[in-house]
Amino acid sequence: MSTVSAPQFLRRRARRDTARPAWMEPPSPAGQALKLVVILGMIVAVGYPFLLAIGTSLSTKAELAANGGYVLFPQHPTLEAYRVVLAGGVVTRAATVSVGVTLVGTALSLLCTVCLAYGLSRPGTFAGKPLLLVVVGTFLFTPGVIPNYLVVQELGLIDSYGAMVLPIMLNAFNVIVVRAFFQGIPDELHEAARLDGAGELTILCRIVLPLSKAVIAVVGMFYAVTYWNSFFNAMLYINDSNKLPLQVILRSYVIQGDTFNAKALGVSVLPATTALSMAVLILAVLPIVAVYPFLQKYFVKGVLTGAVKA
Amino acid sequence: MPRPADPPAARPDRDAPDPRRKATVRQRLRRDRTLLLLCVPGIVYFAVFFYLPLTGNVTAFQDYQPYLGFMHSVWVGLDNFQALVQEPEFWTAVWNTLQISAVQLLLYFPAPILLALFLNSLISTRTRRLMQTIVYLPHFLSWVVVVSFFQQIFGGVGTVSSLLNDHGLHVGNIMNNPDTFMLLLTSESIWKDAGWGAIIFLAAMASIDQGLYESAAMDGAGWLRRMWHVTLPGIRPVMIMLLILRLGDILSVGFEQVLLQRDMVGADASEVLDTYVYFHGVVDGDWGMSTAAGLMKGVIGFVLIVAANKVAHRLGEQGVYQ
Numbered sequence: 363m364s365t366v367s368a369p370q371f372l373r374r375r376a377r378r379d380t381a382r383p384a385w386m387e388p389p390s391p392a393g394q395a396l397k398l399v400v401i402l403g404m405i406v407a408v409g410y411p412f413l414l415a416i417g418t419s420l421s422t423k424a425e426l427a428a429n430g431g432y433v434l435f436p437q438h439p440t441l442e443a444y445r446v447v448l449a450g451g452v453v454t455r456a457a458t459v460s461v462g463v464t465l466v467g468t469a470l471s472l473l474c475t476v477c478l479a480y481g482l483s484r485p486g487t488f489a490g491k492p493l494l495l496v497v498v499g500t501f502l503f504t505p506g507v508i509p510n511y512l513v514v515q516e517l518g519l520i521d522s523y524g525a526m527v528l529p530i531m532l533n534a535f536n537v538i539v540v541r542a543f544f545q546g547i548p549d550e551l552h553e554a555a556r557l558d559g560a561g562e563l564t565i566l567c568r569i570v571l572p573l574s575k576a577v578i579a580v581v582g583m584f585y586a587v588t589y590w591n592s593f594f595n596a597m598l599y600i601n602d603s604n605k606l607p608l609q610v611i612l613r614s615y616v617i618q619g620d621t622f623n624a625k626a627l628g629v630s631v632l633p634a635t636t637a638l639s640m641a642v643l644i645l646a647v648l649p650i651v652a653v654y655p656f657l658q659k660y661f662v663k664g665v666l667t668g669a670v671k672a
Numbered sequence: 673m674p675r676p677a678d679p680p681a682a683r684p685d686r687d688a689p690d691p692r693r694k695a696t697v698r699q700r701l702r703r704d705r706t707l708l709l710l711c712v713p714g715i716v717y718f719a720v721f722f723y724l725p726l727t728g729n730v731t732a733f734q735d736y737q738p739y740l741g742f743m744h745s746v747w748v749g750l751d752n753f754q755a756l757v758q759e760p761e762f763w764t765a766v767w768n769t770l771q772i773s774a775v776q777l778l779l780y781f782p783a784p785i786l787l788a789l790f791l792n793s794l795i796s797t798r799t800r801r802l803m804q805t806i807v808y809l810p811h812f813l814s815w816v817v818v819v820s821f822f823q824q825i826f827g828g829v830g831t832v833s834s835l836l837n838d839h840g841l842h843v844g845n846i847m848n849n850p851d852t853f854m855l856l857l858t859s860e861s862i863w864k865d866a867g868w869g870a871i872i873f874l875a876a877m878a879s880i881d882q883g884l885y886e887s888a889a890m891d892g893a894g895w896l897r898r899m900w901h902v903t904l905p906g907i908r909p910v911m912i913m914l915l916i917l918r919l920g921d922i923l924s925v926g927f928e929q930v931l932l933q934r935d936m937v938g939a940d941a942s943e944v945l946d947t948y949v950y951f952h953g954v955v956d957g958d959w960g961m962s963t964a965a966g967l968m969k970g971v972i973g974f975v976l977i978v979a980a981n982k983v984a985h986r987l988g989e990q991g992v993y994q
Contacts, residue, residue: 381795382795383882383885383886385885385886385889385890386885386889387889387894387895397790397793397794400790401799401803404803404806404807405806407863408806408807408809408810408863409806410825411821411822411824411825414824414825414831415820415821415824418824430829430834431829431830431831431834432824432829432830432831434831473713474713474714474717475714477710477711477713477714478710478711478713478714478715480707480710481707481708481709481710481711481714482711484704484707487704487707487708488697488700488701488703488704488708489708493711493715496715496718496719496723497714497715497718500718500722502974503726503970503974504970505722505725505726505728505729506725506729506949506963506966506967506969506970507946507949507950507953507954507962507966508728508731508949508953508954508959508962508963508966509725509726509727509728509729509731509963509966510721510725510728511953511954512725512728512731512738512742512959513720513721513724513725513728515738516741517720528717528721529721531717531721532714532717532718532721534718537714561706562706562707562710563706566710587812590814591812591813591814591815591816591817592814593814593815593816593928594927594928594931598954609814609816609817612816612817612820613816613932616816616820616823617816617819617820617823617932617933617936618935639820640824643817643820643821646814646816646817647813647817650812650813651809654809654812655805658805658808
């Protein structure tokens with residue numbers, strides 16, 4: 363039974379996937395080969411750097427020395443570099459800072475974005491239009507590095523975690539995307555809830571939010587990625603090396619070529635330098651690669667809603 | 673929270689004038705207080721971290737002293753701007769910025785369009801989705817990661833450099849070469865963002881009427897002609913919109929990206945306006961002059977957008993805004 367149905371299922375799937383309109387000419391073999399080459403090229407272009415970093419991070423000192431740099435497929439993979447990097451030294455601390463900033467920042471950003479977007483989403487609200495203009499106005503002009511720096515300094519945020527969260531907490535584009543989504547929710551739902559005695563807050567929490575999970579997920583991911591990747595704010599506002607996030611550490615070890623210090627990492631014997639730096643690199647991309655597949659299906663829609671409505 | 677003032681609004685009454693409009697300011701404030709309170713944190717945020725720094729641009733016209741603040745610093749009129757235009761380093765930064773922008777416009781701008789054309793040509797939806805997943809991914813990586821990736825491939829002991837050097841092509845360290853810096857920047861941008869940029873073109877292509885393709889095919893147009901006469905005109909409004917936006921950014925080329933690689937290639941090749949502002953202001957403490965540079969950049973970008981949009985309207989295009 364199963365031996366018959368499986369191939370049939372596959373064949374049907376294949377036919378549907380390559381449905382070609384009747385007027386379209388079948389592809390030439392040369393064209394098809396060319397397409398295949400381009401597809402493979404793109405897969406290699408994106409995949410190769412990841413594989414190279416993973417392979418190198420798992421290599422031993424001897425193997426790296428024999429290969430003169432990087433290793434794609436290590437013969438004797440070892441997790442030594444990760445053990446050292448996560449042993450509680452500089453890199454571990456930086457990773458903790460990054461995780462903390464990302465979690466707290468994303469929560470704050472989402473809370474404020476949802477509140478502002480909902481506040482601006484109901485028609486006819488008092489002062490609604492000027493307030494919306496305040497948000498949209500931020501698209502026109504950027505204040506510049508120096509004035510931003512002076513404000514952060516005046517607020518006493520230098521060398522605090524707040525300097526990594528507050529200056530990038532809200533993004534007008536995300537507010538507009540969420541607002542557009544809220545406005546797409548039928549008015550009848552609001553009216554019905556209001557007749558049942560629900561206030562705006564109840565409507566937001568019990569009706570609007572449950573219907574907006576997809577857009578919240580997308581915007582939340584955008585914020586989380588921004589916090590996780592942010593490097594400039596930390597470089598600008600943080601001098602205390604204990605508070606530096608992972609991206610800054612990655613920059614100093616991998617791009618600027620600072621040497622790993624066994625004491626700072628909290629171990630006695632160091633594995634190969636390249637293995638260590640590639641382990642830090644993998645650590646810095648891991649959360650993104652881990653979360654990406656789950657949200658990928660939502661974000662195209664989210665982005666386009668924003669692009670059309672903004 | 674029950675809202676006693678509201679029931680009339682909830683009952684549709686065709687003869688009465690719209691009660692939401694009739695209410696006095698006080699009544700409307702009372703009615704909308706929850707909504708307005710929800711707006712407070714966000715509006716305060718934009719006021720503090722956007723509009724307040726915007727006013728900080730007055731330091732461009734001052735001899736700004738951090739311990740005096742801009743309330744007490746001395747006004748110097750346009751002195752900062754005058755000093756700026758006499759500074760050769762500033763002109764190096766301007767020239768580099770314009771050159772990099774031109775290269776990006778020429779090489780990076782078409783990349784998402786070509787990629788979208790290719791992805792759109794894939795008939796199998798499964799292959800297309802897979803490829804989209806793959807090419808969007810780099811957008812979510814930080815510049816630090818992207819530069820690190822490029823370094824492990826094009827750096828001194830990087831795999832591509834090693835390969836070329838072993839075969840008699842002495843390219844040395846591509847990451848350190850000031851001559852190829854612009855091409856390096858552009859290829860990094862393409863690797864990171866071409867896929868993401870293709871999204872909007874793919875959406876535009878998806879909304880093209882399929883009947884146009886069919887009738888073109890009936891008239892004997894091959895795939896190339898269909899692309900030229902149907903697909904490209906179909907995405908033209910989006911192309912022009914993005915071109916205008918790009919024009920507004922002509923004076924800001926990837927700040928973080930350049931900053932990360934400035935040490936490797938030296939300031940002569942890589943100093944752009946943004947890094948100039950950063951190093952002269954925050955690092956060297958020359959606040960007034962670098963704010964002046966930043967302000968000039970912002971104003972020119974704004975003027976360029978408005979002008980380009982005007983031109984687009986004249987040419988019968990939609991542009992960015994009406």
